[in-house]
Amino acid sequence: MESSRREFLKVAGVSAVGMGIGTQPVLDAFAASGGESGEAKAPKMVRGENALTAVHWGMVIDTRKLETAADLEPLIEACHKVHNVPHHEIKRHEIKWIWETEYHHAFPGKSNKYLNEGAEHRPFLVLCNHCENPPCVRACPTKATFQREDGLVLMDFHRCIGCRFCMAACPFGARSFNFRDPRPFIPETNKKFPTRCKGVVEKCNFCAELLAEGKMPACVEASNGAIAFGDLDDPESEVRKLLRENYTIRRKQTLGTEPSVYYIV
Amino acid sequence: MLELAIKGSKRYYGLLAALAGIAGLGGAFWLWQLDFGLGITGMSRDVSWGFYIAQFTFLVGVAAGGVMVVLPYYLHDYKAFGRITILGEFLAIAALVMCLLFIAVDLGQPMRMLNVIFYPTPNSILFWDMIVLNGYLFLNAVVGWNVLEAERNGTKYAPWVKVLVYISIPWAISIHTVTAYLYCGLPGRGFWLTAILAPRFLSSAFAAGPALLILLCLFVRRFTNFDPGREQIQSLAKIVTYALILNVFFFLCEVFVALYSKIPEHMDHLKYLFFGLHGHGALVPWMWTAMALMVLAIILLIPPKFRANENLLAISCGMVFLGTWIDKGLGMISGGFVPNPLHEVNEYIPTIPELIIALGVWATGFLVLTILYKVTVGVKEEAGA
């Protein structure tokens, strides 16, 4: 916090700070533009007014409402489209933020020999769990992947050196690597969101860019109420209500990473 | 002293040219990889580390193995090794050069490599690995060079060099311990999640490093006027023998725990490596070969009579080196990634460009080694003359 403040002052505030002592060209330019009653204020950076905030973002997926692969398809599509996730034909180049798998792949430690019909045949959505104790963040040598105060585990693509230590560290296989330039393989580019370049790791970001604008994550929007998203720290939130009323499971919680994604089975 | 490296026979220059040629070829393929991305390799989102990181892991061992000549000489005053400590230290330098190059070619964004220093992150083991590897390179370069220069001038090296030597001994242990910690601290990877990984890495290192050193000593004796010495080679052979036995023992401990407990997350990787899993078993013949080589090498190394026969010893050392290389340089890394965290089996097979780049790195390392050994032998020949 302190260092970013200093950085900010150093870089952006040169003129503002200098104004008191009279940094001429800047002051002139500023005066010409007709600033607020000539009073100089340092520029500042803030959250948007509509931004959704939480102490600990979490997700509850009601798998009973997502019966077939066709139910999941629009959710996956919505995510991959809004984030410019490429469709690689060669399987080893594959990139996915959210995808479907079978129960015994999603929950390898909880795979009962005899399962009920639902769990046996239903497809399961898997994505980054935004763990409370993320092993990927521990492993990253540059803090390119980091945990935000609201629990989101995010990627700073500018800083990633592509060592892929985070991929080895993730016990959920949630991370993908850009083995080549993804741009030619993006069917339809969302011009509001950046693509990635070759050589960096990427994964689900719980739609941090949409939360900042006051919108819910893309998969939640597309789920017709099958996925709830909210503040796990708030006892009155919808996610907490669901967790109170339903028995839920999480992926590999014996590993102690404390996933923030819960499943109603 | 460097001038000794440029006064050589035709054969010496031929070797340098050949190694430089292979390194250049690897460099050309690396340029292609820079342009295209790591997609030219066989790696995938499931097996996200492959041949490069496996070579890196194996070579950290070779580098650490150098301490097996330094420690007896400086700590136990085992005089005989005084003749070859430089060879051990220079082997470590060449191995470390390869390690660092293998990390560099494995990065997706190598031009951002310095971010590790700009944003130091002490909770990342990779950060510590960078420190210990570069530190060990520095220690060996400074110590090796100073000791050799003193030997050439017929003087004794400065007292501070001795301090660095003492630091370098635990440091050697640290480089392979930290490298093991890269793997064994990851929660979802049952194959690596074992406290014996670091000891196992060290034991295989102390077998592979000295085995290569024996082969290099025999090579030096054959092609130069400097004889590293029979006693030296025999002592190294004993070190190789015990380290190899320990390595196989540690491995069997691993096998017991995984197979007797029958916990799938631990057992399935071994199953994949030695028997194949769900019809995938590309590494099965390799793993059995590695085991056969190591067991056979133990049989050939234990009886003193066999060990004393230097021709047989050379074969045994070749087997040790190859066996530990397959074990660590092929099986150890992809074995940990298959099956993946979702328990799916997606195999990894390195591609030709990937192998050529790796070969280029090996050639670069041996180029450095050749030059350093040429200087060493030059000094030793002068002293002997």
Place this chain on the structure above:
Amino acid sequence: MSKKIYNKDQVIAGLVIFIALVSFPFWYNLGKAAPAPKVELTKQAKEAKFCVRPTEYMKAEHMQLLDVWRDTVAREGKRIYVNEAGKRFTMSLSNTCLDCHSNKAEFCDRCHNYASVDPYCYDCHIDNPKEKK
């Protein structure tokens, strides 16, 4: 004490070659100095008169500003920039900067090419957000 250079000829020849090599970029580009480029403003940019910060500052420091923006957006989740005048901007290269300066070729590239810098921003950030395909 007599002063003598051993191998005088070789030493001097070596020095000459060294200096020639080191100074290569200077004499190679001699007389080729290109005039500083004029950047073009879009209609929208002209009308706005004032960028996020004063023009002089933007000319000299836009890369530092963008550097702070990217860290603040990507890492702190703050996406709104309030300048001295209290005006609010979304901190986004594609959606804010290039929305106004939608002529990247005549604005950004011209100067970047002249200064021989190749920022990798556009490897990921869409460089023509307004262009209809």
